[in-house]
Amino acid sequence: MTRGKKGKISSKVFYAKNDLLRKIGRNVQHYREKNKETRDQFATNAGLGKYFLYRIEFGNANPSAMTLKKIADYFGIRIERLFK
Numbered sequence: 593m594t595r596g597k598k599g600k601i602s603s604k605v606f607y608a609k610n611d612l613l614r615k616i617g618r619n620v621q622h623y624r625e626k627n628k629e630t631r632d633q634f635a636t637n638a639g640l641g642k643y644f645l646y647r648i649e650f651g652n653a654n655p656s657a658m659t660l661k662k663i664a665d666y667f668g669i670r671i672e673r674l675f676k
Contacts, residue, residue, distance in 0.1 A: 612675070614651035616660070619674045621649045623667045638666040 624634045631649070635642040639662065647653035655663075657671075664671040 610651060613654060615676075616655070616674050617649045617651040619676070620645075620663060623663075623669065623673075624649075627667070634666075638663060 624631070627634070629637070631645055632642055634640075635645040638645075640648075640659070644653060644655075648655050648659075660671055660674055664674060
């Protein structure tokens with residue numbers, strides 16, 4: 593992360609990270625809805641916690657690469673699709 597003169601994290605980095613997390617969340621929600629699953633159904637079937645999935649979909653969680661792979665595999669898509 594880049595830090596300014598007083599050691600504060602640059603707002604550009606903060607907003608870029610948040611935009612990416614929101615994009616991932618929107619894509620996870622899109623594929624879940626395309627599969628006609630509720631959050632509870634998807635979380636259970638994919639082996640994720642319900643609250644964690646909720647946080648991912650709303651861009652409030654920072655899922656690991658392994659979690660994103662698990663989600664992509666569940667939907668039968670390449671992991672890159674979650675970032676587009």
